[in-house]
Amino acid sequence: MLASPSVLAASTSIRTVYLARLREAFSSRGETLAVAGGNATIADLLDALRSRGGAWAIELAPGRAVRVAVNQVLATLSTVIRDGDEVALFPPVTGG
């Protein structure tokens, strides 16, 4: 809380997890990412991933049904990302 924004920015690193169809589309199970700024949200993360183009832009396009969990709890676009968070992206569930 007392840390300056620059210190936060330098230390905000998250792990992403891609599941099911998204894992296959991205050819990745997940990665470690540096997140700019101390108050980045899930919306910011999705924007950054979309800017990679290709499958990222297609699968994460606005309107596509993508679910997000932060530290294994469902999150929203406005959820703030903290250092060390595990952020999972996945399609709507189809179990049962």
Place this chain on the structure above:
Amino acid sequence: MPVRVQTSDFDAGREIAALRAGDARVGAVASFIGVVRDVNDAVDVNALTLEHYPGMTEKALEDIVADARARFEIYDALVIHRVGELKPTDQIVLVVVTAAHRGEAFEACRFLMDYLKTKAPFWKKERTAEGDRWVEARTSDDDAAARWDAAR
């Protein structure tokens, strides 16, 4: 443990007997078993692969069971969900609920399945003659889950 995620098959009779063993308050046991079909959306299905999100899936199932306990007068509940490769006629999921009376047992069992289908992180991939395909979520499942909230 009220929830289990496992690759191995389950014996519903044994699980039901274990859940109500020694509990003389129980007057009703309701159960549901989900099974792999050989057809979906008019396409033959040869196999099904179920994926989950280890950690979150178990937690989500535990939350759903806790929700059922808060909503219905039940004594106990069990959810077993399989993952990995399954074939037509294989069992996928088991839900068992014990209660004093059938009404609460039936309702809680249905609630658990409706919520599981829309809130627990599992994904199905089908192997068909036309290739592999991820199963798309159904709006009818969302409607079934939403009904429980509208009823409150």
